[in-house]
Amino acid sequence: GDSVTQMEGPVTLSEEAFLTINCTYTATGYPSLFWYVQYPGEGLQLLLKATKADDKGSNKGFEATYRKETTSFHLEKGSVQVSDSAVYFCALNAGNKLVFGAGTILRVKS
Amino acid sequence: GAGVSQSPRYKVAKRGQDVALRCDPISGHVSLFWYQQALGQGPEFLTYFQNEAQLDKSGLPSDRFFAERPEGSVSTLKIQRTQQEDSAVYLCASSLSLAAYNEQFFGPGTRLTVL
Numbered sequence: 774g775d776s777v778t779q780m781e782g783p784v785t786l787s788e789e790a791f792l793t794i795n796c797t798y799t800a801t802g803y804p805s806l807f808w809y810v811q812y813p814g815e816g817l818q819l820l821l822k823a824t825k826a827d828d829k830g831s832n833k834g835f836e837a838t839y840r841k842e843t844t845s846f847h848l849e850k851g852s853v854q855v856s857d858s859a860v861y862f863c864a865l866n867a868g869n870k871l872v873f874g875a876g877t878i879l880r881v882k883s
Numbered sequence: 884g885a886g887v888s889q890s891p892r893y894k895v896a897k898r899g900q901d902v903a904l905r906c907d908p909i910s911g912h913v914s915l916f917w918y919q920q921a922l923g924q925g926p927e928f929l930t931y932f933q934n935e936a937q938l939d940k941s942g943l944p945s946d947r948f949f950a951e952r953p954e955g956s957v958s959t960l961k962i963q964r965t966q967q968e969d970s971a972v973y974l975c976a977s978s979l980s981l982a983a984y985n986e987q988f989f990g991p992g993t994r995l996t997v998l
Contacts, residue, residue, distance in 0.1 A: 777925075805984045817926070817974065817989040824984040862925050866983040869939065870916065871976075873925030 775800045779863045779874035786853055786881050794848040794877050796837075796863035804867035806830075806839050806846040811860045811876075820848075820861070853881045885909065887990035889975050895996045896965045904960045904993045908977030915958050916987060917950055918974040926974050932958060933981055965997045 780795040798804065808820040808830070821830030826841035835850045846863060858881045863874040888907045896902050908915050914933055918926035919942075928942040934955035943950070947965075952958040962969055972994050976987040 807986075809989075816991040817976075819986045819988075822984070822986065864925075869914075869981045869983065870928040870931060870942075871918075871926070871987060872928070875923075875925050 775804070775865060775867050775872045777863050777865055777872055777874035779861075779877055781875075781877070783878035783880055786879070788855055788881055788883050789852045790881075792848070792850040792853045792857075792879070794861055794863075794879070796846045796848065796874060798844050798846065798863075798865050800844075800865055800867045802867045804865040806837070807864045807866065807871070808835070808837055808846070808848050809862045809864060809873075811862070813859070817862070853879070855881045855883050857881050887975055887977055887988050889973075889990040889993050891993060892991060893994050893996075895998065897998055898966060899964055901961065901963045902965055902995065904962075904973050904995070906958045906960070906975030906977075906990060908956065908958070908975070909988055912977035912979055912988070913955075914978045914981050914985075914987075915952055916976040916978075917958070917960050918976065919944075920972040920974055920992070922971075929960070929973075931981075938981075962995075965995075967997050970995055970997045 805824045807822045810820045821832040823830040823839035829838045864871045916931040917929040920926040930940040932952040947963045949961045972992040975990045978985045
């Protein structure tokens with residue numbers, strides 16, 4: 774079945790450091806790919822998405838590119854802030870429902 | 884604007900009790916989804932509706948779990964004879980349609996603790 778694997782956390786970075794959170798997927802069709810974020814005490818919210826191969830999703834300085842050849846959708850940000858501390862979930866939708874990875878905790882220190 | 888709301892936010896149940904969790908989707912959203920999130924894990928799909936029709940309930944873990952959306956708006960997830968392994972956060976999400984590219988908007992969740 775469809776599945777998502779993302780790097781284990783927690784990831785701890787200093788402010789202004791470069792961030793990469795790896796995400797790979799397995800799907801039988803051509804899924805849409807998503808990154809959701811969960812800030813402390815808040816619900817899940819969409820960060821960015823890409824719906825076809827080579828699409829790049831971006832939002833709030835975060836980017837991810839849909840790589841069909843490597844079945845990946847890695848999340849990157851050039852300079853993280855303390856306010857980016859949260860749990861990040863990679864997800865795919867290949868047939869009406871979202872399939873999530875286990876989540877990666879990001880901690881950014883000032 | 885109003886987002887997805889869920890109630891109660893927290894529920895403590897004794898093992899064997901029945902519970903009912905409510906979800907109010909965003910107005911006009913045709914599709915409604917339920918997910919279960921165990922501690923430290925990503926959400927896992929339970930079931931979804933298009934309007935009042937339950938199109939997929941393959942993720943429901945047992946026949947103790949039942950969901951309904953009788954008028955195509957508010958949905959209720961019911962768990963009968965709760966067990967400790969049912970302890971989790973139950974998330975509801977809604978979207979404009981079932982298209983895979985559509986964003987699902989999530990509610991804050993109901994944290995269920997079964998003692």
